[in-house]
Amino acid sequence: MVAGLWLSVVTFVPFALAAVPVLLFIAWDLRRRPPPISAETLVVSRTVSEQKALRGEPVRVELRVENRGPDVKVMLVNDFPPREAKVVRGSTALLCPLKAGGRARLRYEVTFDEPGEFSFLDPTFRASSSFGLSESATTIRAPASIRVYPKRTTEETRTARARAFAWAGNTASKYRGGRVEFMDIRAYSPGDPLKSINWRASARAGRTLVNEWQADRGLDCVILVDLSPRNLPRVGEWSARTSVITASYELAGSLLDSGNRVGMLIMGDMLHKVRPGFGSRHLKKMVEYLVQSKEGEVWSLGHAEPFLELFFRRQYSTRGGTLFFVMAGADELALETVGALSKRGFVCNSVLVSTLSQEAEGLVATKSLGAERVEFGTRMVRAENEAYKTAFARVSNVYEWSEGRGFAEVGGRAGR
Helix, strand or coil, X not given: CHHHHHHHHHHCCHHHHHHHHHHHHHHHHHHCCCCCCCCCCEEEEEEECCCEEECCCCEEEEEEEEECCCCEEEEEEXXXXXXXXXXXXXXXXXXXXXXXXXXXXXXXXXXXXXXXXXXXXXEEEEEECCCCCCEEEEECCCCCEEXXXXXXXXXXXCHHHHHHCCCCCCEECCCCXXXXXXXXXXXXXXXXXXXXXXXXXXXXXXXXXXXXXXCCEECEEEEEEECCHHHCCEECCEECHHHHHHHHHHHHHHHXXXXXXXXXXXXXXXXXXXXXXXXXXXXXXXXXXXXXCCCCCCCCHHHHHHHHXXXXXXXXXXXXXXXXXXXXXXXXXXXXXXXHHHHCCCEEEEEEECCHHHHHHHHHHCCCCCHHHHXXXXXXXXXXXXXXXXXXXXXXXXXXXXCCCEEEEEECCCXX
């Protein structure tokens, strides 16, 4: 009341008496400060429904808080998922009272548009008075991470389709056991394996006969994945890294499905190498390295030749291997590398990852350029890509990969 009278005298406004209740509430709120909060008074844990998830697959996140201190009138909880995550359900913030011994749960769902290993940031907690004029804040550790894997955007490339793309070599595949199709029956010759003897035919003919099989053929190949920024288009938060990783995964899977022996070099901020091998476990190993990889300028296709010589000596020295170069963009360095290895006797294959539509959509969505300029730029880039396809076709087989459509042969068949 005294404050209201003083305001009325000073301001010459009698209605200043109406401010008395507000002033009283402010004074009362300031005196009721929230209790201090810390890791000793709050027990926090975070759970993620999937430690390993596929790209685009929803992941449930739950943050649990237990109050082991005094009552908190108002508690604001903020969780921070990885920057690459997209919240598709629920909220990352929770406002609630939290009494002593009480518990609260914050639940939401996220998806990831790109593969990789991502970590959640520590959540923050704010305890405030009834009117929020005073507060106590803290950050408490609640570590959690998730690995996101690429998934094939097209149906699996079966053996027949792989052969149609000429992804079959001239060496007997150890993975298939060297026999696939029955060809004929002939007389036994010294050195023929006993398992090839046709006992029924031998009994009828009165002499030893053996079955002839057509040996399955497999490639001895290495996939070189280019994650250098110069060949990796980027628009805002979007980058072609996801498409390159998905294309490499589909390529490795289709080659292994066809009984080929496959190795991999991933060139970006770090160099990841996988020696040639067979089978699903080998594919899993390559996918793990693809998920860990990041774009970078440290390693590029310009280092391909010395590393092939260092890590794949047998294939390099015999020049009997096949190389697949996976890249989202092409430049003179990539063309020079493919040409040099083709001259050394390797069968080279250039896999160009098409991301032009995603780039155009990103430019329009971010309003970086107008629709007319985007259309003009798209035509220019498409013409440049066609010129590079023609140039690569002189030194390699050329394939184009696009999301949802898979691989298509667009030229080349050099060295065959």
